[in-house]
Amino acid sequence: MATFKDFRNSIKPNWCPGCGDFSVQAAIQRAAANVGLEPDDLAVVSGIGCSGRISGYIKSYGFHGIHGRSLPIAQGVKMANRDLTVIASGGDGDGFAIGMGHTVHAIRRNIDITYIVMDNQIYGLTKGQTSPRSDVGFKTKSTPEGSVESAIGVMELALTAGATFVAQSFSTDLKELTSIIEAGINHKGFSLINVFSPCVTYNKVNTYDWFKEHLVSLSTIEGYDSSNRMMAMQTLMENKGLVKGIIYQDKVKPSYQDLAHGYSKEALAKVDLNLPEEKFNQLMSEFM
């Protein structure tokens, strides 16, 4: 059985020292081992940006795609081979700006993949521009007088889009983050995990200390029920989205693969491609 070390390779990430993404990488490696995966059972698909490099830093099948499109690529991988565990990952710009259309539709489609967003509320790789997760008033290179656009409440949005698994975590809580990723992988459907992963170079507002001060752990809220969507929404709104833990999970709804009419139980990548002649003649006769 593989351990988290089997999911490591020798590549040194090009992230800045202190970047939150290191912990996310470690958590994915640990979670993969903990749920009993072998490296060749896992495909990590990522987008573009600092965090998008993660697919190259985990020893597994990895696909570093184009900006904003990790989700459609990852969904294609899963549809082709339902035996694989598929993790999509990227930054908040990738998932909530250029790729937001795909995020909403991946949520409502509910294909069984896990989407991990490394949310630092800034564009790091392009050297410090505003992100759709930046707060109003946040000063960046592209918003020198402070952002005037509202930040997207992605967890709330996910709930209204029909999400079956919504969680949020913080990159320093390696243990909690690992267990949330495990729960996401084990969830039968689309799981969205937003991880606050501070950018130590360009975001001097939403720092590690800032999150420690502001994040509310759901485990501290008495009677919190993650199967209650209404409660999830209310709690998010009361805390301006700054909560951590599994916010909502629907354990009943079947995944897309289980609902798709006629879709093979055997991995499509393994089915015979040849069409028998008799069948071909029948298809032709339908046009006669």
Added chain:
Amino acid sequence: MIDQLSWKVGGQQGEGIDSTGEIFAMALNRQGYYLYSYRHFSSRIKGGHTNNKIRVSTSETRSISDDLDILIAFDQETIDVNVHELRDGGVVIGDSKFNPTVPEDLNVRLYSVPFTEIASELGTSLMKNMVAIGATSAVLGLPVESYLEVVEEIFARKGAKVVEKNMEAIQKGADRFNELSGGQIDGFQLNKADGKKRMFMIGNDAIALGFVAGGVRFMSAYPITPASEIMEYLIKKLPEFGGTVIQTEDEIAACTMAIGANYAGVRTITSSAGPGLSLMMEALGLSGMTEVPLVVVDTQRGGPSTGLPTKQEQSDLMAMIYGTHGEIPKVVMAPSTVEEAFYDAVEALNIAEEYQIPVILLTDLQLSLGKQSVEPLDYSRVEIRRGKLDPKEELPETDDKDGYFKRYEVTEDGISPRVIPGMKNGIHHVTGVEHDETGKPSEVAANRQKQMDKRLRKLQNLRFNVPVVKQAPHKEADILLVGFNSTRGVIEEAIPRLEADGLKVNHAHIRLIHPFPADEMRSMIDKAKNVIVVENNATGQLANILKMNVGQHEKVKNLLKYDGNPFLPSEVVMKCKELV
């Protein structure tokens, strides 16, 4: 007795114009006539003039005709718009409901038949189409029973009574026409057809059938005219084989999802038209860079922007050859008949996998949507070739320090061994960033050059069956006619007329647009005094590609049409004479 005629039915969109044409054509197809149809329609669901022109012939035909023999009109607008197309002595049959009239200066025969009234008497005005079909049969001298089989199939689910009523409507339409005309009118009776069984299908059907036969088991696509039929067919058929179709949120998702699924080992396609292809351009580059096989169908329609969404055009050529930033190996193939569209769909899948590249299967609206008679397809020609991929292969451990597989190994033919996720010892990285042999990002200059050369080398030895369809009887021709996609039929029809006028004409129809078959075309051009490139666009894109690859600029002349309609044979004949 005649060997071919043209029939047109017109009315308001949503009034059953298509199904009228369909029933008429299917019945004749069953008798062994060759059919070729052209639909004039607009981008709206109901309302607006629409018509369906169908050519019936005792021999193979792949073009609409210059004129019209019979016009069936459900409203006066149909007559006003189309009456000038009728030949001298042609017939108009209009619904007496709208008191049809024809211009007095035209020599056409008008018959006012109470389509709606007869149908209503039988129970529902919906059957007015059947009455019109009955009137048509009377003109052609076809027995009403010819329709029985088709009517039974269409209305079987609704019960014997409905079948009976519809047949009665056809009979009454025929009877009423005969009463009005006083018996058979001359000049409309078709010679008997050969009675052979053929399919009646559109190009999109053939492409979709080719994909099913060629092993496609997943499709991700976004609806668009004139491509949607491919998706609709696969939605119906793939579940029988365990496959499925996802209608994505946009064409970017359609294309990238297809890339993800191909990467993971399933033959996956997407199809669209110009606007969708524009959105897919970045993804095409990803496919080229990551060497993930991909087949995309582009059903060309009128551009630019939303352009003429339901009209014929061939103006995506340059975009398909050069589209995407940077430089990738890509194949653009352009079938010229419905049969070729089927075989090319299968071959596109093979080429994409063998060379690990994106392949554009280019059609145009008239090829994609023009419904026609098609000879049965040859199952023995369908083969599945996956190149350097064997999903069942047991891979040895690699000597890479991280245990990574050399997915981008530099090889002599440029094609690297391919593995798919899930295979033991196959782990590698895939990225749109320049990368080394195991797929790890690398900006090292020497590596960059090696990988770029490797990718581009793949097409140096592209094997492609019949890149140019040649009909070249003359060693020295006055004219070489060049075209691609659906213009083949109209060119073939123009040639005998030009030859009758003493011109020697050769014909080259280009099926492999990129990489361009320069050698084959050069030898054809050398044998001709004039090269006339027939294409449905305004800037002569194929002519420019020809000049760029072959030279001989002084010989090359443009014959262009970009008003949204396909060429008529007479237009090609007339303009060729002007040009030489």
